[in-house]
Amino acid sequence: MSEEKFDAIIVGGGLAGSAAAYALAKAGLEVAVIERGTSCGSKNVTGGRIYAHSLARLIPDYAETAPLERKIVKERIILMTGTGSTAVEYRDEKLKDDSCASYSVLRAKFDAWLAEKAEAEGALYITGIRVDELMREDGKICGVVADGDSLNADVVLLADGVHSLLAQQIGMKKDLSPHQVGVGVKEVIGLDEKTISDRFGVLPGEGVACLVAGHATGGAAGGGILYTNKNSISIGTVVNIGQIGAGEGLKVPDMIERLKDSPTIAPLIAGGELLEYAAHLVPEGGANMTPELVGDGVLIAGDAAGFVMNLGFTFRGMDLAIESGHLAAQAIIKAKEKGDFSAAGLSEYRTLLDNSFVMRDLKHFRKMPAFMDSPQIYKEIPEVAGEVLGSLFAIDGSAPKKLVKNVTSILKSKMKLTTVIKLASKAMGAM
Ligand SMILES: Cc1cc2nc3c(=O)[nH]c(=O)nc-3n(C[C@H](O)[C@H](O)[C@H](O)COP(=O)(O)OP(=O)(O)OC[C@H]3O[C@@H](n4cnc5c(N)ncnc54)[C@H](O)[C@@H]3O)c2cc1C
Numbered sequence: 001m002s003e004e005k006f007d008a009i010i011v012g013g014g015l016a017g018s019a020a021a022y023a024l025a026k027a028g029l030e031v032a033v034i035e036r037g038t039s040c041g042s043k044n045v046t047g048g049r050i051y052a053h054s055l056a057r058l059i060p061d062y063a064e065t066a067p068l069e070r071k072i073v074k075e076r077i078i079l080m081t082g083t084g085s086t087a088v089e090y091r092d093e094k095l096k097d098d099s100c101a102s103y104s105v106l107r108a109k110f111d112a113w114l115a116e117k118a119e120a121e122g123a124l125y126i127t128g129i130r131v132d133e134l135m136r137e138d139g140k141i142c143g144v145v146a147d148g149d150s151l152n153a154d155v156v157l158l159a160d161g162v163h164s165l166l167a168q169q170i171g172m173k174k175d176l177s178p179h180q181v182g183v184g185v186k187e188v189i190g191l192d193e194k195t196i197s198d199r200f201g202v203l204p205g206e207g208v209a210c211l212v213a214g215h216a217t218g219g220a221a222g223g224g225i226l227y228t229n230k231n232s233i234s235i236g237t238v239v240n241i242g243q244i245g246a247g248e249g250l251k252v253p254d255m256i257e258r259l260k261d262s263p264t265i266a267p268l269i270a271g272g273e274l275l276e277y278a279a280h281l282v283p284e285g286g287a288n289m290t291p292e293l294v295g296d297g298v299l300i301a302g303d304a305a306g307f308v309m310n311l312g313f314t315f316r317g318m319d320l321a322i323e324s325g326h327l328a329a330q331a332i333i334k335a336k337e338k339g340d341f342s343a344a345g346l347s348e349y350r351t352l353l354d355n356s357f358v359m360r361d362l363k364h365f366r367k368m369p370a371f372m373d374s375p376q377i378y379k380e381i382p383e384v385a386g387e388v389l390g391s392l393f394a395i396d397g398s399a400p401k402k403l404v405k406n407v408t409s410i411l412k413s414k415m416k417l418t419t420v421i422k423l424a425s426k427a428m429g430a431m
Pocket residue numbers: 011012013014015016017034035036037041043044045046047048049050051129130131132159160161162166183184185186225236237238280281282301302303304307308315316317318319321
C-alpha cells in the first residue's frame with residue numbers, strides 16, 4: 001500500500017478528467033489521474049466537433065496551442081433516402097465568432113494536449129492502468145485500488161466514461177438500459193487538405209459539420225455524422241442500442257457502410273484512405289439518466305454522469321465533459337478549504353452544475369430523447385422531403401400538380417395526419 005495521499009484522484013484521463021486535473025493542479029492541489037489507456041486519447045472516441053466555450057473558460061488562450069483541426073463555419077442537416085437526400089445548409093460569419101466557435105478535433109491528439117497542459121501545472125498521470133475498485137473508510141471513499149496497489153486521496157472524481165462501472169459498484173449509478181445509450185461507429189478517412197476544402201466549399205482552416213437522418217440506419221433511431229478535419233474526414237453512425245434491429249433490422253457495422261456508399265456521401269470521401277476505425281458507447285438519455293453526482297469523498301463528471309445531448313441538429317458531450325470536470329474541481333477546492341470532503345462538503349458541485357449551462361441545457365431538452373425515438377424521423381420524413389422536392393425538380397414533361405395538394409397527398413401516402421400532428425407537437429414540446 002502506497003503511503004502517499006493525494007488531495008484528489010481522478011479516474012479517467014478523458015476531457016472531464018483532464019479538465020478537472022488542470023484546474024486542481026493549477027490551484028496547487030496534489031492530483032493524480034489514472035487512465036487505463038496507454039496514453040490519454042487512446043481510448044476516447046468522438047464525432048467530433050467541440051463547442052469551445054467551456055474550454056475557453058478553463059484555458060482562455062487554448063486556441064494558441066490546442067490541436068484544433070478546422071473551425072466549423074458550415075452546418076448541414078441531411079435527410080437521406082436510398083436514392084438521394086434533402087439538405088438544409090446554414091452558413092454565417094457569426095459561426096466564426098469566438099463566443100460560439102466550434103472546431104473539429106481528433107481525440108488522440110486533443111486529449112493528449114489537455115493532459116499535457118494538466119501535467120505542466122503539476123498533475124501526475126499514471127497511464128496503462130485500470131482502477132478496479134474504490135476504497136472506503138467509515139463509509140467515505142478514500143482512494144482507489146489499481147493494478148493491485150492502493151492509492152489514498154481525500155476525494156475521488158469518477159470521470160471514467162459512459163459505463164462508469166465504479167459509480168455502479170458504489171451504488172451511485174444504475175446499470176444502463178439499452179434506450180439510454182447509443183453505439184457509435186466511426187472511421188477517419190485521410191484526404192489531402194485542398195481536396196477537402198474544395199469538396200466542401202470552404203477556405204483553408206474552415207470546416208463543415210453534417211448530421212444525417214434516414215437511410216443509413218434503415219429506419220432505426222440514429223443517424224450519420226461527418227466532420228471535416230485538416231487532412232481527414234471523420235465519418236460515422238450512432239444508433240440507439242434499444243433500436244438495433246428496428247426498421248430494416250440492419251447490423252450496426254452495415255450502417256456506416258450504407259452511409260459511405262450513399263450517392264450523397266460517396267463523392268465526398270472518394271479516393272480517401274482509411275486511417276482509423278473505432279466504436280464507442282454514448283449516453284443518450286439526457287437529464288433523465290443523471291446519477292447521484294455527489295457522495296462522501298466522491299464526485300461524478302462527464303459521460304460517467306450521462307452529460308451528453310444528441311439533439312439531431314447538434315451533438316454535444318465534450319463541452320459538457322470539460323465544464324463538469326472544471327466545476328467538480330472548483331467544488332473540490334472549496335471542500336479542501338473547509339477540510340470537509342463529505343457529501344455535504346462537496347455539495348457545492350451540485351449547486352455549480354445547477355447554475356451552469358450543463359444542467360440548464362440538459363433540463364431544457366429533457367423531452368428530446370423521447371422525440372428522437374420517433375421512427376418517422378428516420379424513414380417517412382426523409383422520404384416525404386425527397387418526393388416533394390423530386391416533384392419540383394425532376395421535370396419529365398408530365399403535368400404539374402398544385403403544390404399544396406401534392407404535398408398533402410405525398411404526406412398522406414406515408415403517414416396518418418394524426419401522426420404528423422402528434423410528431424409536430426412532440427417536436428415543439430421537446431425544444
Ligand atoms: C460516435 C460518437 C460521436 C460523438 N460526437 C460528439 C461530437 O461531435 N461532439 C461532442 O461534443 N461530443 C460528441 N460525442 C460525445 C463525447 O465524445 C463524449 O461526451 C466525451 O468523450 C466525454 O468525455 P469524458 O471525459 O466524460 O469520457 P471519455 O472520453 O469516455 O473518457 C473516459 C476515460 O476514462 C477511462 N477509464 C474508464 N474506466 C477506467 C478505469 N476503471 N480506470 C482507469 N481509466 C478508466 C477511459 O479509458 C477514458 O479515457 C460523441 C460520442 C461518440 C461515441
